[in-house]
Amino acid sequence: MIINRLRRLVENITIPVLAVILGLLASVFFVALANADPIQTYRNLFCEGFGPQGCETFSDLVIIRVEQEDGTSQSFFSPFYGENGHSLAIVIERATILILTALSATVAFKAGMFSIGMDGQLVLGALTAVFLGVWLPKQIYALAGVPDADSAPEALRTIMHLIVPLICILAAMTVGAFYSWIAGFLKVKLNVNELISTIILNSIATQVAIWLIAFPLRSPDPNSTPRTDRIDDTAWLIPFNRVLLPDVEWLEGARVGIGIVFALIALVVIGIYLYRTTAGYEQRMTRGSRLFARFGGIPSDRAAIRAMLISGALSGLAGAIQILGVDRRVVGEFASVGYGFDGVLVAILARESIAGILLVACFYAGLQQGATNLQFGNLPRQLGGIIIAFIILFNSMENFFRSNIARLQSRIRPNRGQAAPESASGATS
Amino acid sequence: MPKAVEMRHIRKFFPSSGVLACDDVNLSVEKGEIHAIVGENGAGKTTLMSILYGLVQPDEGQILIDEKPVRISHPNEAIHSGIGMVHQHFKLVPSFTIAENIMLGIEPNKAGFINSTTEAETVRKLADSFGLPINPNARIADISVGMQQRVEILKTLQRNAQILILDEPTAVLTPQEVHELYNVIRKLAQGGRTILLITHKLLEVKDVADRVSVMRRGRLIGTHNVADVSIRDMANMMVGREVILQVEKKPAQPGDIVLKAENLLVAGSGGVPAVFGATLEVRAGEIVGIAGVSGNGQTEFIEAIAGMRPVEGGNISLLGTDITHRKVRDRRNTGMAHIPEDRMTMGLNLLTNLDENVAVTRYQEEPYSKAGFLQFSAIRSFAQKIIKDYQVKSARVGEEIKTLSGGNLQKVVLGRELDGNPKFIIANQPTRGLDVGSIEFVHKTLVEARDKGSAILLVSVELDEILSLSDRIIVMFDGRIMGVLDIKDANEQDIGILMAGGSLEKDHPAQEKA
Numbered sequence: 001m002i003i004n005r006l007r008r009l010v011e012n013i014t015i016p017v018l019a020v021i022l023g024l025l026a027s028v029f030f031v032a033l034a035n036a037d038p039i040q041t042y043r044n045l046f047c048e049g050f051g052p053q054g055c056e057t058f059s060d061l062v063i064i065r066v067e068q069e070d071g072t073s074q075s076f077f078s079p080f081y082g083e084n085g086h087s088l089a090i091v092i093e094r095a096t097i098l099i100l101t102a103l104s105a106t107v108a109f110k111a112g113m114f115s116i117g118m119d120g121q122l123v124l125g126a127l128t129a130v131f132l133g134v135w136l137p138k139q140i141y142a143l144a145g146v147p148d149a150d151s152a153p154e155a156l157r158t159i160m161h162l163i164v165p166l167i168c169i170l171a172a173m174t175v176g177a178f179y180s181w182i183a184g185f186l187k188v189k190l191n192v193n194e195l196i197s198t199i200i201l202n203s204i205a206t207q208v209a210i211w212l213i214a215f216p217l218r219s220p221d222p223n224s225t226p227r228t229d230r231i232d233d234t235a236w237l238i239p240f241n242r243v244l245l246p247d248v249e250w251l252e253g254a255r256v257g258i259g260i261v262f263a264l265i266a267l268v269v270i271g272i273y274l275y276r277t278t279a280g281y282e283q284r285m286t287r288g289s290r291l292f293a294r295f296g297g298i299p300s301d302r303a304a305i306r307a308m309l310i311s312g313a314l315s316g317l318a319g320a321i322q323i324l325g326v327d328r329r330v331v332g333e334f335a336s337v338g339y340g341f342d343g344v345l346v347a348i349l350a351r352e353s354i355a356g357i358l359l360v361a362c363f364y365a366g367l368q369q370g371a372t373n374l375q376f377g378n379l380p381r382q383l384g385g386i387i388i389a390f391i392i393l394f395n396s397m398e399n400f401f402r403s404n405i406a407r408l409q410s411r412i413r414p415n416r417g418q419a420a421p422e423s424a425s426g427a428t429s
Numbered sequence: 430m431p432k433a434v435e436m437r438h439i440r441k442f443f444p445s446s447g448v449l450a451c452d453d454v455n456l457s458v459e460k461g462e463i464h465a466i467v468g469e470n471g472a473g474k475t476t477l478m479s480i481l482y483g484l485v486q487p488d489e490g491q492i493l494i495d496e497k498p499v500r501i502s503h504p505n506e507a508i509h510s511g512i513g514m515v516h517q518h519f520k521l522v523p524s525f526t527i528a529e530n531i532m533l534g535i536e537p538n539k540a541g542f543i544n545s546t547t548e549a550e551t552v553r554k555l556a557d558s559f560g561l562p563i564n565p566n567a568r569i570a571d572i573s574v575g576m577q578q579r580v581e582i583l584k585t586l587q588r589n590a591q592i593l594i595l596d597e598p599t600a601v602l603t604p605q606e607v608h609e610l611y612n613v614i615r616k617l618a619q620g621g622r623t624i625l626l627i628t629h630k631l632l633e634v635k636d637v638a639d640r641v642s643v644m645r646r647g648r649l650i651g652t653h654n655v656a657d658v659s660i661r662d663m664a665n666m667m668v669g670r671e672v673i674l675q676v677e678k679k680p681a682q683p684g685d686i687v688l689k690a691e692n693l694l695v696a697g698s699g700g701v702p703a704v705f706g707a708t709l710e711v712r713a714g715e716i717v718g719i720a721g722v723s724g725n726g727q728t729e730f731i732e733a734i735a736g737m738r739p740v741e742g743g744n745i746s747l748l749g750t751d752i753t754h755r756k757v758r759d760r761r762n763t764g765m766a767h768i769p770e771d772r773m774t775m776g777l778n779l780l781t782n783l784d785e786n787v788a789v790t791r792y793q794e795e796p797y798s799k800a801g802f803l804q805f806s807a808i809r810s811f812a813q814k815i816i817k818d819y820q821v822k823s824a825r826v827g828e829e830i831k832t833l834s835g836g837n838l839q840k841v842v843l844g845r846e847l848d849g850n851p852k853f854i855i856a857n858q859p860t861r862g863l864d865v866g867s868i869e870f871v872h873k874t875l876v877e878a879r880d881k882g883s884a885i886l887l888v889s890v891e892l893d894e895i896l897s898l899s900d901r902i903i904v905m906f907d908g909r910i911m912g913v914l915d916i917k918d919a920n921e922q923d924i925g926i927l928m929a930g931g932s933l934e935k936d937h938p939a940q941e942k943a
Binding site for chain 2: 276277278279281282284285287288289291292293294295296297298299407
């Protein structure tokens, strides 16, 4: 039994690593098409994605040698070498939103709801957050009789720093949850396929968002692309390198703040919810077999709706954190970036495992980061996207790898069958 | 006699599930015979036949067709060697006509255009030549299950199959359809074709087969002339020990009324009424059996009582509580247990482990959960108890259950449902698809529950089962209860008349109080 579990663990690690290698190999064709050297391209991809400043070779990803001012050189363990900032800090910044949207997808999937409505819920959550982040402080200042933000007393600003982001976040989660509930309600009451309804709801949310950003919420400042006002400073989730950890160079240039803490808490809470509570049990059994759940007396409709509400709230939270902690305003393109869809991919690649989401989100974020920066090396930006797509494609060939690994194992140790005569009564007829 | 099929030293191990499905199997089938292959669930019969049909590759061994060695690595090669297979679950396109299904993939065409008139004509000729009348232009979705099976058989014949593999062909048929099937099989064998019949119904073997091969745990125990072995012999060979085919039970001592259904009106799928005013009572300490040809409203009736289907009219009371429109959970809390017809999708969740499967009816109560959090130690020890008390073989706490055999899966269901002496038990086809050993266990368990004072409502399409388990028998036909018989007065003939919609002269049985 332990051997089986160990074997599964080895498989679960081998398959993604194999997929990455195959994905990189398959992309060589396109790298060559762009007249680039594959080795160098991949080196840049990983250095920009995961390496410290000054990372130039693959070995720099682990140990980096740095020339000191006195002419000698010193070696550092790369992940901890934070001079002038580190790509891993940016990985954390990017992974925050991926973790939350992937959790959102996972909660829905684990109730048998194939909802991909994360994008719509996230965009509406972001808009809610930006609207409140701009409007609410203004109202508070007006009530307090202060003409503008700068002349507000320090005490008031401190209180607002604690309360305003919280209100923005809760409102965004409520909006996300409501938007997700629509799809759940349609499924449970009218048997509308949730995949289709969430696609449509995404489309509606995106169009509404584009209009809101272009007209009612558009910032009056002269800017060619439509965008909203910037949120008030009191609504801002200030990054750690500005307030708590100003001296940590590792974090330089990364907008890592309380958001990642929220994301990690969400990981733990959702893990407990799904696997330790009766509510989580109800929704997982509903997914396994709706008929089984009904037969056992599980209120599966309620479980499905609850899953959709939680899923939507997580996506709303993701949108709020992205705005309050990173972007601080919503620009026109925000609606069509597809953060939510990336989250769905992360959830699928992580095979809906909670620990897997953390790992995959970080890896995916690093690849994205490296891919975006490829263009600075005179390479087409799209190349990064192609490489990521190949890696995902190979990762989704899980069953192919698994059956081949099994075949390999049975060829190496064909007499294992004798050890299991008791179980010979399973799974045939 | 020339040999049609010879399989030598066949070995097959499934590494993913750790199952050795075939262990040095030697099978020899003569040309023109009806050869039954029997065995418990998971004995390896289906795997062996899948190897012959090219669906599964053996690890070792050799196959000879017509005494010539062949390699069959794909069903196409099996078809080419003259082998045809009719699966337990038919592989037909419901929206296509019979002719289109039979000619699928081998359509007569001109430059890529199918000539449907020729198609239908070919199929009609084929059917007539074998004396199996069909309407080539009828849609699969519109014809009966027995007819669909006939289409599957014709499909293999059109591909010139000389060796036919039939996997549990009678599992889905009504008694009349079974008879027709036997006739078809005999006719084909007389015409020189070889029939391989996978089954675990021993009566069927006696009725139709010439020779029988018994499999047990991946091994072929022996091949015998059917005339030389009794049903008891075959059962003993299958299980590997003495089997008691007769259920031993004392006369019932019925107590108070536990379940009462009055004038129940239930809609079937598609809104058509399926049960018209059925009335029945089940008392503590008795087993009431519902007999009937499947599809006469038993399923709908039971599902309405179980809370899986809405009640349109009438009322149901359990231990004096009106449960007509109550949720499943309320009914279970009142004292109902339910062994469902379909253990794979309704009775169990095959995607998860044993613990979570046994928790489904109890996860809300202490000690299995506290303040909304599951208590795994309590659930685990409950699972452990079921494994022990119900002899669930090769199951482990915390392990996935999808690799368990049908009999062991049913034991898990039984354990979960019967633990704690429920007041009222619904047992719907409790032994369907099970092997002899498991059937014996299920029967014993149900009688024990009865003797402990449970009221049991049993539904089965196997008349033998109804007769051997029940204390009273209710016969349903066309959504109505045709009569109630005490086991002392019941005989197969009377029940048969009622099942076919007739009435026993002495009284007016329809609508009689149960």
